[in-house]
Amino acid sequence: MKLTLKIWRQENAKTKGKLVTYKLSDLSSDMSFLEMLDVLNEQLAVKGEPAVEFDHDCREGICGQCSLVINGQAHGPESHYTTCQTHLRSFKDGDTLIIEPFRANSFPVIRDLKVDRSSMDKIIQAGGYISSFTGMAPEANAIPIHHDIAESAFDSAACIGCGACVATCKNSSAALFVSAKVAHLAKLPQGKIERSERVLWMVNAHDEEGFGSCTNTGACAMVCPQEVQLLDIARMNYEYNRAKCISK
Amino acid sequence: MAIKKGLFKTSVGRKNLMAVTGLFIIFFLIIHLVGNLILIIPNSFFPIEFWGGVANTHDMYNAYSHFLVHFWPVTLVAWVLYVAIITHIIDATLITINNWRSRGDKYIVTDNSTSTWYSRNMGILGTIIGVFLVIHMAQFWLQYKVLKVEHDLYELVIVTLKTWWFVLIYEIGIIALGFHLVHGIESAHRSLGIYPKKLMNVIKYVALCFSLVMAILYAIIPIIIYFK
Numbered sequence: 001m002k003l004t005l006k007i008w009r010q011e012n013a014k015t016k017g018k019l020v021t022y023k024l025s026d027l028s029s030d031m032s033f034l035e036m037l038d039v040l041n042e043q044l045a046v047k048g049e050p051a052v053e054f055d056h057d058c059r060e061g062i063c064g065q066c067s068l069v070i071n072g073q074a075h076g077p078e079s080h081y082t083t084c085q086t087h088l089r090s091f092k093d094g095d096t097l098i099i100e101p102f103r104a105n106s107f108p109v110i111r112d113l114k115v116d117r118s119s120m121d122k123i124i125q126a127g128g129y130i131s132s133f134t135g136m137a138p139e140a141n142a143i144p145i146h147h148d149i150a151e152s153a154f155d156s157a158a159c160i161g162c163g164a165c166v167a168t169c170k171n172s173s174a175a176l177f178v179s180a181k182v183a184h185l186a187k188l189p190q191g192k193i194e195r196s197e198r199v200l201w202m203v204n205a206h207d208e209e210g211f212g213s214c215t216n217t218g219a220c221a222m223v224c225p226q227e228v229q230l231l232d233i234a235r236m237n238y239e240y241n242r243a244k245c246i247s248k
Numbered sequence: 249m250a251i252k253k254g255l256f257k258t259s260v261g262r263k264n265l266m267a268v269t270g271l272f273i274i275f276f277l278i279i280h281l282v283g284n285l286i287l288i289i290p291n292s293f294f295p296i297e298f299w300g301g302v303a304n305t306h307d308m309y310n311a312y313s314h315f316l317v318h319f320w321p322v323t324l325v326a327w328v329l330y331v332a333i334i335t336h337i338i339d340a341t342l343i344t345i346n347n348w349r350s351r352g353d354k355y356i357v358t359d360n361s362t363s364t365w366y367s368r369n370m371g372i373l374g375t376i377i378g379v380f381l382v383i384h385m386a387q388f389w390l391q392y393k394v395l396k397v398e399h400d401l402y403e404l405v406i407v408t409l410k411t412w413w414f415v416l417i418y419e420i421g422i423i424a425l426g427f428h429l430v431h432g433i434e435s436a437h438r439s440l441g442i443y444p445k446k447l448m449n450v451i452k453y454v455a456l457c458f459s460l461v462m463a464i465l466y467a468i469i470p471i472i473i474y475f476k
Contacts, residue, residue: 008356019356072359103352170368171347173259203258212350213259213343215370216435222362230438231445238441240260 001027001093005040007052008100013108013116019098029089033076034059034066036088054113059084061225064160067167068113069100074164074223082162082225102167106174106210117163119209120177124161126205127198128181130190143189156184158226165220165228171212176220178206179236180228186239196243203240260439262343267436269336274433276329277425281465286312287405288472309402317393337378344371366427367435373428380421409473418470426463430456 002025010017022040031039034056041051057065066083070076076086091097099113107115145153159180166174182199185191191198214233221230256265291304316322366373387408391398398404408414433455437443443451 017353069355072355072357073362098357100355100357103355105350105352107352168362170351170363172350172352173347175259203260207259210350211259212347213263214439215263215343215347215367216431216438217363217367219362231443231448234438234441234443236441237260237264237439238443240258241264241441244261 001029001088001091003027003036003088003091003094004096006096006098007113009052009112010101010109012111017109017112027088029087031088032059032084033068033070033086033088034084052113053111055115056084061085062160064162064225067102067115067117067163069102069167071098074102074167075162075225079222080225080227082160085225102163104163104166104172104211106172107163107166115163117161119211120161120163120166120174122209123174123178123202123205124181127194127201128185130185131194132190145188149187153184153187156180156187156228156232159184159224159228160226162225164223164225166211168219168223169212169214170217170219171215173214173220174206174209174211175214175233175236176224176228176230178202179232182239183232183235186235195239199236199239199243203236256339259346262339262346263439265339266336266343267439269332269339270432270436272332273329273336274429276325276332277462281462283309283312283316284466284469287402288469306402309405310400313392313401333381337374340371340374364431367431370428370431370435373424376424377421377428380417380424383417384421406473409470412474415470415474419467422463422466425466426459429459429462433458 002023005022005024006019007022008017009020024036024040024043027036027039034054037052037054044051055065055067057063059066061082061084064082066075068075068083070083070086075081075083077090078086101107101109101113101115102117106119107117110116157180159177161177163174163177165176166172169175182195182202185198186195216230216233218230221228256262286305286309289305289308293305360368388401388404391404392401409418434452437451437455
């Protein structure tokens with residue numbers, strides 16, 4: 001199949017970027033989107049032009065490294081997918097695709113389609129953990145947890161921190177990302193001990209890193225590859241209010 | 249890292265304030281609607297004189313508005329309402345400015361299929377309601393309650409709503425209000441964290457039905473008066 005790619009090229013965060021058009025032919029519809037970019041980069045290398053830089057790692061939807069906004073949709077046209085799992089069969093032969101980086105003030109462009117998402121790491125560092133002594137792994141059944149609660153906590157823990165929620169949100173809010181971690185740990189007995197401090201620290205870090213307020217449009221949950229639910233945002237808000245009003 | 253102390257200072261806190269003030273304004277909207285509905289009660293509803301000489305819609309409406317202005321607990325609630333409305337507007341402006349700052353460069357292509365247009369444009373809907381509110385208050389509240397130049401509020405309402413473009417302004421304001429409410433009610437519950445999984449759909453449908461009923465009832469009153 002043939003595709004026309006209009007790709008955002010930008011030297012670094014301080015320079016202005018622009019769309020550059022590339023035409024690719026002889027593509028297989030079974031190729032993944034990132035393989036298609038590999039093909040483009042091989043052709044650019046032969047011509048002696050700089051490669052299009054983009055983030056990727058596991059290429060199986062686990063690591064959350066791949067980003068990209070394809071025709072205005074974070075991670076491409078399929079719902080709840082990562083870019084690496086998006087295949088060319090999702091597009092039509094002859095399509096023109098506009099490929100942009102994730103855009104948010106907290107995600108400065110490093111180069112081309114690569115953005116710096118370390119602001120999300122700082123939120124996790126602020127409270128996305130439990131404090132415990134290191135040593136031998138404890139007996140798994142020492143603390144009984146109801147199956148439903150374990151499942152629900154796991155649904156929240158599934159967040160891979162890709163940042164698609166931020167990229168899609170009109171306010172560049174990371175509420176879904178923060179809430180997934182807050183909800184995950186607040187549901188489990190191990191996380192309950194620090195639940196009040198955690199939510200305050202993480203919401204504070206979220207604001208310090210320059211993310212916006214959640215206005216509950218729900219766009220984030222529609223693109224989340226791990227299907228983290230909006231209910232987690234409600235849970236985070238509950239935890240925040242509980243921490244502010246009830247806790248010491 | 250220093251934690252911001254105030255309950256309303258963080259991104260979550262500011263949304264809490266929006267939710268609390270918004271829900272209070274909704275409570276007022278219900279009371280206001282009850283008053284408005286008096287306007288469309290037919291005179292035949294008053295077969296005999298009762299309530300100290302109230303014999304028709306005219307008297308009933310004026311008695312009701314007189315009661316509101318002269319009963320001190322209502323005045324007290326009214327002041328809370330003014331504060332709530334102003335807080336709601338200021339807080340919305342602060343949130344919007346902060347959200348604009350958080351956004352990076354604009355996308356060349358935007359796909360909006362992942363959310364409803366009214367949830368994305370609460371600011372625009374709110375601005376329409378705000379403009380409507382200024383016109384509405386200048387017409388009635390200012391004349392009747394502040395300047396006290398008009399004593400027959402029923403007459404003032406009827407005369408005003410006989411002008412077609414005033415009716416149009418009212419309808420536009422009410423449509424904006426309806427959409428603002430649909431998203432606002434659900435969003436407020438989520439912002440406050442009062443959004444349990446079991447009641448998720450209940451809140452969603454109650455918000456939709458409530459907004460629809462409010463908008464329809466508010467909207468039919470000026471139309472009925474215009475064609476009466």
